[in-house]
Amino acid sequence: MSLSKEKIEKIKDKVAFTCCRFEAGKTIDESVLEDPALLPDFVDSGLIVVPDNVLKVREVIGAKLKVTVDALTPLTTDNVENIVSSSEPEKVEENVASVNQQVETQQVAFQTQPQMVTSAVQSNGMVNINIGKGENISISFPAGGGVSTPQPIYNEPITVEGKTSPTASQTVEQETVIRELKKEYIKVDKVELGTNTKLENGVLTLNKSLAKKAIARGNGIVKKFEYEVITEKDYGKVIDTIMDIQPIATKVEGELGQGVTRVLDKVVIMLTGIDGNKKQIGEFGSSEGEIDRNVMWGRPGAPDKGDIFIRCHVVIEANAGMERPGPLAAHMAADVIAQEIRDELKKATSVTVAKTEEFKHTRRPGKPKVCVLKEIMGQGAMHDNLILPVDPVGTVGAVPNVDLGNLPIAISPLELLDGGVHALTCIGPASKETSRHYFREPLVIRALSDPEIDFVGLVLVGSPQVNNEKFYVSKRVGMLFEYIKPDGVIITTEGFGNNHIDFAEHHRMIGQRDIKVVGMTYSAQQGGLVVGNEYMYAMVDLNKAQQGIENEILSNNTLSPEDAIRAVEMLKSIMAGNEIEEAERRWDPSVKLKNVKTIEDALGEKIVLELNEQSLEKSKKRREIYEKE
């Protein structure tokens, strides 16, 4: 292993180990040292131990080996002589600091004179600055904040054209509202079953004889269909696994993503299901049991305390739970109930609006351009999503993501918030995004409302089942963002595991195009990344569970407002050229708290952190599996 000179500069404060066997008397240079990034794995494997007296890379470069050493030997005062004194490196550090200072100055200058730096950024990702006056010093350092290592795979010349910060004339450009969406929440005091569906004076009466119609829409796979009304007093009821939580909403003006949408206030559809063998329909865990012990109240995708549930329960053909048609049929059947209510909601006249939400998609020329890329599932079975129905979270008009080839789809942020995604995703309940999650997506809401960024828009991308297709799709993502040319992208994914392969690849495809990237996923203890690359330097962990695990509590580890704040602020930080400190090798919940505090201190605002499962009574699984007493 030989390290390059640029690499040595980056790792000068890391510990020094040999990469091979070297004879006594050898002068230590970059070819002698092992890449420090690999050492933690060797420590984990028990291959090496890092002694207290190990020297830093900067201390050994130029020094000599006193004795012959094997590969992976720590360099210490025992085996190295002529160690570089510490005073000199500090001086070097000062120089480096002053260079950084100059770079910052350059970046400020760059805002008004972009061409100066354009010429300095080379296609190999290095910035070369020549200071002609005085000592004729040449300084080279990697472009892009110095977090990523060089060796870009993307070999096209990196230019900064079109990505300049505002010029004086741009900053006075008008903000433009390109789309508006109003959600009117219709007050419902009571839901009951009756002979006809109607919504009058705060009472929703639902036709009790729809089961047959629902089964008929279940493609022959739905064997049994029941529905009932559950109110707060019955939250202790034992139910089967929750496959989805859906708002009940309909368009009354305009099409999806703009105009006016009516939403039932505090009433949701809760879809639960098992198969003919009484097996829960869920792959990586399931949330069956008492409702109030298996639901993380108030998360964007979960029920809120006080909500009335119209619980649709399906029994599908035995063993159909893990095949594509099974869960899809369950959703199709339940949509009969939802559509019955939507139709009534659309025409109801004697309604009271309990509250109104207004969303505006405002373009802010001159501010840093930001996109959100949401990776959603598209693997058949319950890993799929229906994209862009006619009515919010409906099924009519929507196309399964798997049939769209999982390719990136530009979707307006307001289309998403208007129920543009009907989610079939309930694999691991704690980390999966339900239909209601998309209807209340906190990152999209945060991005829309931040006046310091120009939120360009939202792209959804599927996560295919087949490995090769993951890369096919990811390449399209890269090409799309090459055209959009945003300054920064926030990438989110739900769940964990194989979808992290795509997630990582999206970071690479976007990051290597010189676009700043922040990634958001559940990781913590159980969802640790299996792959990664140098563009994944700014990551937000969605975990809330005390143990850092998937504990089968619905929505416990999903993207929440507190995560959205950290991600947007982190992106603004890196777009401004700040560096992000490297992550700890092991999950440490205090890192998130420190980031929260950093934001609170800077903005002078308190960030409300979500409660986790510890606020609930223990479910059976927590008692018996995860938190044994």
Next chain:
Amino acid sequence: MAIKGFKSEIYVPITPPPVWAPVTKKLSEMNVSLVTAAGVHLKKDKPFNLAGDTSYRLIPSETPVEELMVSHGGYDNGDVNKDINCMFPIDRLRELADEGFIKGVSPVLVGTMGGGGNQHVFTDETGPKIAEILKEEKTDAVVLTAGRGTCHRTAVIVQRAIEEAGIPTIMIAALPPVCSQNGTPRAVAPLVPMGANAGEPNNKEMQTNILRDTLEQLVEIDQAGKIVPLPYEYHANI
């Protein structure tokens, strides 16, 4: 405003992009080769340079184990000196061919030292060269083993080169984290110490089971980067 002082919240292993050669034949139709980064070579060959060696040695498939030896300074050679099959299960592979579990042993098997060797040379020269040789010999699949940490890394580099040439591979790893981080396409991980990846020396049953399971996983593993634990355990007394 741009806030300073953030720390990334998720550890990210830096892994190269995956490579993947699909399995297209049944095991009973495959000619299988062994490639090891454990310093195996013919006794008559020039030994490897223990300070890091990027060269390789070819081992004809019919070579008796008595004509093989190990030159490797990186791991305890105790086990491999007792029974070279614990790192280079050539007898076991021939037996599996005899019983028809696989079609045959590829005419050429390959030994490298791997430990500490220059990664760039392995990536740009040695790996592709070994892949080319295996391709010429119409090898259908390759099983790899490796000595210690840097050897596991080297083995994965070679594994990736072979895979890029279109031959599916699987690594028997004693150090799965190293394989994972370096982008192994497929690997299995029995509970073995470094120096006996393929099972306890002179324990024919364990070695056969490990090799058989490894070949089955070659077919079963469905995506790059998967490492499957194998239920065999051996503690070396060194």
